[in-house]
Each structure stands twice: as structure tokens, then as C-alpha cells.
Amino acid sequence: MKRRTFLGTALAFAAGSPASATPLRGRWDDAAEVLERATATKQVDAAVMHVVQKKESFTRHFGKAASADAMFLLGSISKPITVTAVMTLFDQGKFRLDDRVKKFLPGFAGDGRDEVTIRHLLTHTSGLPDQLATNNELRKQHAPLTEFVKEATRTRTDFAPGARYQYSSMGILLAARIAELVSGSDILTLVDRAVFQPLGMKHSAQGLGRFKLEEMVPCQMDGAAPESGGGDPRAKEWDWNSPYWRKLGAPWGGTHASAPDVAAFLDEFLGARGKVVKPATARLMVENHNPEGLTPRGLGFAVGKGSGSAGCSERTFGHTGSTGTLCWADPASEIICVVLTSLPRRAAERHPRDLAAERVATAARR
Numbered sequence: 096m097k098r099r100t101f102l103g104t105a106l107a108f109a110a111g112s113p114a115s116a117t118p119l120r121g122r123w124d125d126a127a128e129v130l131e132r133a134t135a136t137k138q139v140d141a142a143v144m145h146v147v148q149k150k151e152s153f154t155r156h157f158g159k160a161a162s163a164d165a166m167f168l169l170g171s172i173s174k175p176i177t178v179t180a181v182m183t184l185f186d187q188g189k190f191r192l193d194d195r196v197k198k199f200l201p202g203f204a205g206d207g208r209d210e211v212t213i214r215h216l217l218t219h220t221s222g223l224p225d226q227l228a229t230n231n232e233l234r235k236q237h238a239p240l241t242e243f244v245k246e247a248t249r250t251r252t253d254f255a256p257g258a259r260y261q262y263s264s265m266g267i268l269l270a271a272r273i274a275e276l277v278s279g280s281d282i283l284t285l286v287d288r289a290v291f292q293p294l295g296m297k298h299s300a301q302g303l304g305r306f307k308l309e310e311m312v313p314c315q316m317d318g319a320a321p322e323s324g325g326g327d328p329r330a331k332e333w334d335w336n337s338p339y340w341r342k343l344g345a346p347w348g349g350t351h352a353s354a355p356d357v358a359a360f361l362d363e364f365l366g367a368r369g370k371v372v373k374p375a376t377a378r379l380m381v382e383n384h385n386p387e388g389l390t391p392r393g394l395g396f397a398v399g400k401g402s403g404s405a406g407c408s409e410r411t412f413g414h415t416g417s418t419g420t421l422c423w424a425d426p427a428s429e430i431i432c433v434v435l436t437s438l439p440r441r442a443a444e445r446h447p448r449d450l451a452a453e454r455v456a457t458a459a460r461r
């Protein structure tokens with residue numbers, strides 16, 4: 096395929112970004128070509144790639160993404176963003192990581208739940224499931240987040256806290272609920288006030304915020320996760336693209352953001368900048384909290400080599416999203432990589448987001 100001239104080459108960061116407008120010419124073209132090919136063949140409807148290294152940034156947008164600032168549903172990249180808002184309250188002394196959950200949610204007790212701590216919630220070791228057994232029913236009913244909280248609070252854990260690793264969106268939900276109780280603010284407002292505003296993330300919202308649904312990149316639903324309504328033609332009123340889900344702002348998957356904004360978020364931790372959480376807290380969040388033998392996890396973040404692409408260092412941290420998104424930062428190379436697409440993760444065995452990010456990591460080693 097003849098390489099074509101890409102729109103949006105080397106767009107400068109938005110105001111408040113950690114990088115200057117100096118472009119990285121040519122180095123990331125192989126990575127960009129993956130996404131150009133994927134959108135040209137209609138495998139992917141829309142994508143944006145944003146790479147930052149030290150004082151330089153590189154951005155390209157593809158397919159139906161109108162600009163580098165196109166806003167995507169982040170999926171589980173929402174988790175570290177939400178947890179960062181939660182941790183601003185930790186910095187204020189509102190809770191300790193080893194506080195038991197029942198201290199704040201008295202209904203979360205008995206049936207092995209008494210010893211579950213906030214740290215367990217944030218590191219996926221609480222024993223709570225990823226999704227509720229009633230997830231689809233709640234979404235069909237357009238239930239508010241408070242109804243999800245009630246169900247999660249009543250849910251029995253699958254194992255003793257800390258004994259195993261089990262990815263848990265509901266753990267993040269309960270941590271967000273604790274943050275609401277101790278801050279007196281709903282999680283949508285808290286994330287905006289505590290994270291987006293200080294970092295100058297002007298193209299980000301928990302839920303829709305001040306934006307309109309038509310301003311968001313639609314998700315491709317073929318191959319989408321079952322809990323999102325994927326494969327169910329009757330799920331149009333509650334799937335990823337529905338007004339209900341886009342407005343809900345689920346702490347585990349309902350954040351919208353642009354690729355440069357996600358990079359600005361990661362930079363807060365790459366440099367321990369102290370704009371949102373204290374530098375010591377930023378470092379705490381991207382270090383492994385799980386014992387040997389369990390999947391490494393920071394607080395809200397995936398950490399270690401597995402959190403990045405092949406060739407990334409053990410110091411890497413980041414997250415992926417089932418909506419087709421990926422982001423990581425590697426302190427060893429001082430590179431931030433963000434790839435946002437509209438293609439669900441499960442829709443491709445070798446997803447273009449992964450292939451593009453792998454080429455970024457490869458180029459970084461040259």
C-alpha cells in the first residue's frame with residue numbers, strides 16, 4: 096500500500112498539555128500506517144493516535160474521526176481516571192487504603208465481605224465480580240448508578256479478599272461510591288473538578304458533561320462485549336451508543352476523552368507533576384500493590400510489562416478499554432502512547448490498536 100499523506104500530522108497539544116508543538120517526524124509513521132490501513136479497509140471506522148516523548152508530540156486522526164480532539168468512549172481507561180479522583184480524597188485524609196469498605200458502606204458486610212478494604216477494590220482483589228449478574232436488566236431499565244451500587248453492595252464475594260486476582264468493574268464502582276459519600280459530590284462532578292479541570296482536559300467528560308451525543312465517536316457494535324449489548328439487536332436503548340449509557344458516566348467505563356487529553360492524564364503520573372494528586376500519591380498509584388503470584392496492579396492502573404506493548408519496561412503503567420482503546424506510559428523511554436479506536440477489542444484477534452502501539456514501542460527502542 097502506497098503511504099499517503101495523513102491529515103492531522105503533528106497537531107500541537109491542547110492548552111495545558113505537557114508537550115510542546117514540536118513534531119516527531121517519520122519515527123511513528125509505521126505505527127500510523129496500521130491505523131490508516133485499518134480505516135481505509137473499513138475495519139475501523141475512526142481512530143486517533145497520539146504519541147509523546149519528552150518535549151515532542153505526534154498526532155494523527157483517521158477515518159471518521161474529524162480531528163485529533165475527537166472524543167471516544169474510553170471503556171476501562173475510565174478506571175484509572177475515576178480512581179485518580181478518588182485518590183484526591185486520600186490526599187485530603189478522607190480515607191486510608193486499608194480502611195474496610197463496611198466503614199463507609201455498612202451494608203457491605205457478612206458473607207466474607209467484612210475484611211475487604213479500599214485497596215482490595217482498587218487492585219481487583221476484593222472477590223467482587225467484573226459485572227453484576229443483573230447488569231443487562233439494570234441497563235434495560237435505564238437504572239441510575241445508585242441501583243448498580245445497591246446490587247454490588249449485596250453481592251457476595253467469590254473468594255477471601257487478597258487471596259486471588261479477579262478483574263472487577265464493581266470494585267471500582269464501590270470505590271467511587273465511597274468517594275461520593277466522603278466528598279458530598281457525585282462521581283461525574285468529582286472527576287471533572289478533580290481531574291479534568293486541573294489537567295486542562297478540555298475534550299473530556301464523565302458521561303456527556305457539557306457535550307452532545309453527536310459530538311462523540313460512535314462505537315462499532317459488531318463483536319462488542321456481551322455486557323455492552325453486543326450481539327443483541329434489542330439492546331439499542333442501552334448499548335454503548337445509547338443516550339442512556341453515554342450519559343450515565345459509569346466509573347468503570349463511561350468516560351469520554353480525546354487522545355491528547357488521555358496523554359495529559361498519563362503525564363501527571365509519568366512525571367509525578369502534582370497537579371491532581373501529590374507526587375508521592377502519583378508514584379504510589381503506579382506501583383504494584385499485589386503479592387507475588389497475583390497479576391500486578393497499581394491503584395486503578397495496570398502496571399508492569401503486561402500493561403504496555405512488547406518491549407516496554409517493567410515500569411510501564413496504563414490501561415485498555417473494551418471499546419477499542421489503549422494507553423500506556425513507559426518511564427524508561429519517557430514515552431506516552433495513546434491509541435483510541437471505534438472497533439471493540441473483541442472484534443479482532445490482532446486488533447489495530449495493539450499493532451499500532453507495538454510499532455510505537457519498537458520505534459522507541461531504535
